Amino acid sequence: xxxxxxxxxxxxxxxxxxxxxxxxxxxxxxxxxxxxxxxxxxxxxxxxxxxxxxxxxxxxxxxxxxxxxxxxxxxxxxxxxxxxxxxxxxxxxxxxxxxxxxxxxxxxxxxxxxxxxxxxxxxxxxxxxxxxxxxxxxxxxxxxxxxxxxxxxxxxxxxxxxxxxxxxxxxxxxxxxxxx
Amino acid sequence: xxxxxxxxxxxxxxxxxxxxxxxxxxxxxxxxxxxxxxxxxxxxxxxxxxxxxxxxxxxxxxxxxxxxxxxxxxxxxxxxxxxxxxxxxxxxxxxxxxxxxxxxxxxxxxxxxxxxxxxxxxxxxxxxxxxxxxxxxxxxxxxxxxxxxxxxxxxxxxxxxxxxxxxxxxxxxxxxxxxxxxxxxxxxxxxxxxxxxxxxxxxxxxxxxxxxxxxxxxxxxxxxxxxxxxxxxxxxxxxxxxxxxxxxxxxxxxxxxxxxxxxxxxxxxxxxxxxxxxxxxxxxxxxxxxxxxxxxxxxxxxxxxxxxxxxxxxxxxxxxxxxxxxxxxxx
Numbered sequence: 001x002x003x004x005x006x007x008x009x010x011x012x013x014x015x016x017x018x019x020x021x022x023x024x025x026x027x028x029x030x031x032x033x034x035x036x037x038x039x040x041x042x043x044x045x046x047x048x049x050x051x052x053x054x055x056x057x058x059x060x061x062x063x064x065x066x067x068x069x070x071x072x073x074x075x076x077x078x079x080x081x082x083x084x085x086x087x088x089x090x091x092x093x094x095x096x097x098x099x100x101x102x103x104x105x106x107x108x109x110x111x112x113x114x115x116x117x118x119x120x121x122x123x124x125x126x127x128x129x130x131x132x133x134x135x136x137x138x139x140x141x142x143x144x145x146x147x148x149x150x151x152x153x154x155x156x157x158x159x160x161x162x163x164x165x166x167x168x169x170x171x172x173x174x175x176x177x178x179x180x
Numbered sequence: 181x182x183x184x185x186x187x188x189x190x191x192x193x194x195x196x197x198x199x200x201x202x203x204x205x206x207x208x209x210x211x212x213x214x215x216x217x218x219x220x221x222x223x224x225x226x227x228x229x230x231x232x233x234x235x236x237x238x239x240x241x242x243x244x245x246x247x248x249x250x251x252x253x254x255x256x257x258x259x260x261x262x263x264x265x266x267x268x269x270x271x272x273x274x275x276x277x278x279x280x281x282x283x284x285x286x287x288x289x290x291x292x293x294x295x296x297x298x299x300x301x302x303x304x305x306x307x308x309x310x311x312x313x314x315x316x317x318x319x320x321x322x323x324x325x326x327x328x329x330x331x332x333x334x335x336x337x338x339x340x341x342x343x344x345x346x347x348x349x350x351x352x353x354x355x356x357x358x359x360x361x362x363x364x365x366x367x368x369x370x371x372x373x374x375x376x377x378x379x380x381x382x383x384x385x386x387x388x389x390x391x392x393x394x395x396x397x398x399x400x401x402x403x404x405x406x407x408x409x410x411x412x413x414x415x416x417x418x419x420x421x422x423x424x425x426x427x428x429x430x431x432x433x434x435x436x437x438x439x440x441x442x443x444x445x446x447x448x449x450x451x452x453x454x455x456x457x458x459x460x461x462x463x464x465x466x467x468x469x470x471x472x473x474x475x476x477x478x479x480x481x482x483x484x485x486x487x488x489x490x491x492x493x494x495x496x497x498x499x500x501x502x503x504x505x506x507x508x509x510x511x
Contacts, residue, residue, distance in 0.1 A: 015187050015188075016289075017187070017188040020188045021449075027406070032191065032193070033192055033193075034188075034189065034190045034191075034192060034344060035189040037186055037188050037291075038186070038187045038188045039184055039185065039186055039187065039497060040184075040185045040186075040187045041182065041183070041184045041185070042182075042183045042184075043182050063355060065355075065356060067278070067353065068275075068277040069278050069279070069280070069354065070275060070278055071270055071275055071278045071280035071281035071283075071284060072269040072270060072273055072275070072281070073273045073275055074269065077274065077409050088263075089266070090266065090273075091263050091266060091269070092261050092262075092263050092264075092266045092267055092269050092270060093261045093262025093263030093264070093266070094260070094261055094262075095194075095201040095202065095260075095262065095320060096278070096280050096355075097202050098194075098195060098199070099199070099201060099202075099355045099357065099358060099489075099490070100355050100357050101357055102356070102357035102493075102494040102495065103494075103495060104195055104196075104199065104493070104495055106195070107192040107193075107195060108192070108193060108195075108201075108262055110193060113261075113262035113263035113264070114262070114263045114266075114313070115262075121444070123387075128347070144470075148419075167494055167495070169421075170356065170357070171356070172276060
């Protein structure tokens with residue numbers, strides 16, 4: 001399995017939300033629905049506060065519980081990678097994958113009814129391009145690449161910087177990394 | 181302090197602000213699925229133990245209500261699907277890691293056995309219905325077939341219906357992302373509850389004292405097991421990681437304390453238990469009230485479990501568009 005990862009630098013993210021707009025534009029996400037979002041996390045007690053911005057989306061987990069819980073095989077890994085997609089023509093809209101995702105990263109594609117989610121813009125990845133959110137980011141805080149390749153930008157960043165993933169204790173092995 | 185705030189809008193329907201993907205349809209399906217499993221088990225028991233004289237309603241009449249209950253449950257399940265035209269996709273693949281896929285295929289095995297079990301009882305239990313069926317082409321042959329295979333079918337029904345009853349709980353407990361559900365106790369709890377609700381149906385339908393007595397005595401035992409399993413469930417959640425502790429607090433002091441204890445455990449388990457104990461001591465007969473309360477309790481167990489599981493979560497964001505956020509700023 002080829003593992004694609006996204007690495008997001010929380011030190012340079014300013015929470016502008018351009019990644020959200022880029023995703024909506026690129027993927028024609030209907031109004032009112034979101035495949036990605038930005039979180040402002042504040043820790044500490046005043047005046048000793050620290051804030052980080054995180055652009056979040058599906059973590060394209062290596063052990064994706066949304067894939068294992070899907071009763072029809074509609075939730076699947078794309079072309080032997082960790083990119084999790086939903087085949088609309090196999091999806092019954094049972095919502096098991098929504099319940100199975102600890103990140104609540106899936107959504108119901110109204111009015112069509114099938115389940116929708118971030119695709120890591122696999123149609124762009126297929127052409128050697130970065131996902132729309134990554135290529136749009138005005139502060140260049142987002143990076144995308146193959147984790148198994150030691151020379152990829154993402155591998156180099158993860159080697160040289162402190163980083164974390166969200167909720168690694170779920171055992172899902174998420175593939176969106178945050179530089180801290 | 182840790183405060184996680186959504187700074188871009190995220191209000192995906194049925195997902196934000198908290199998960200609400202499953203409404204009344206899934207609890208109805210789980211309740212009727214459990215009831216079906218219970219009916220099949222007690223009907224098969226009456227046949228295998230040759231209790232046609234002691235338990236005539238269970239032996240001859242109750243089996244018909246299993247396909248009725250399951251068909252209503254399946255309709256509710258279908259109504260819940262968001263992409264209804266693709267329902268056939270459940271049967272174009274088998275996903276061994278998905279409990280829902282197992283459930284879909286278990287139902288394929290259950291339905292024919294359930295129909296055979298019902299056919300074997302119609303001539304004795306519902307002679308008018310059997311007479312009508314015999315007028316149809318192959319109707320008489322079908323009734324003959326049901327009666328011929330009555331014992332092997334009853335023997336097969338028990339493990340399969342136990343599987344169905346447990347599956348209704350495992351369906352939820354397999355979701356590791358929902359801390360309230362993620363406990364192995366839901367399978368046995370839903371099975372026992374299914375048996376208890378089937379016993380309640382038998383109590384409503386039974387006319388003979390021996391049969392009423394048998395199910396009242398059995399139900400006292402089953403409610404006792406249910407109470408034990410619920411206690412273990414709370415201990416299990418209360419000794420778990422932070423997410424499960426949060427899930428437990430919803431029913432132990434949190435906003436679901438009253439619905440759980442006052443609307444479910446008290447009227448759905450404790451009151452029928454007391455009424456049944458009074459009945460066993462021949463103090464007074466409350467058969468109908470106790471049975472209806474058991475059925476109500478069976479539904480409430482599923483309803484609250486489905487609700488609580490969706491509210492228990494690993495992630496919890498505030499949104500900057502939430503008016504309640506201002507309240508947090510005041511100490």
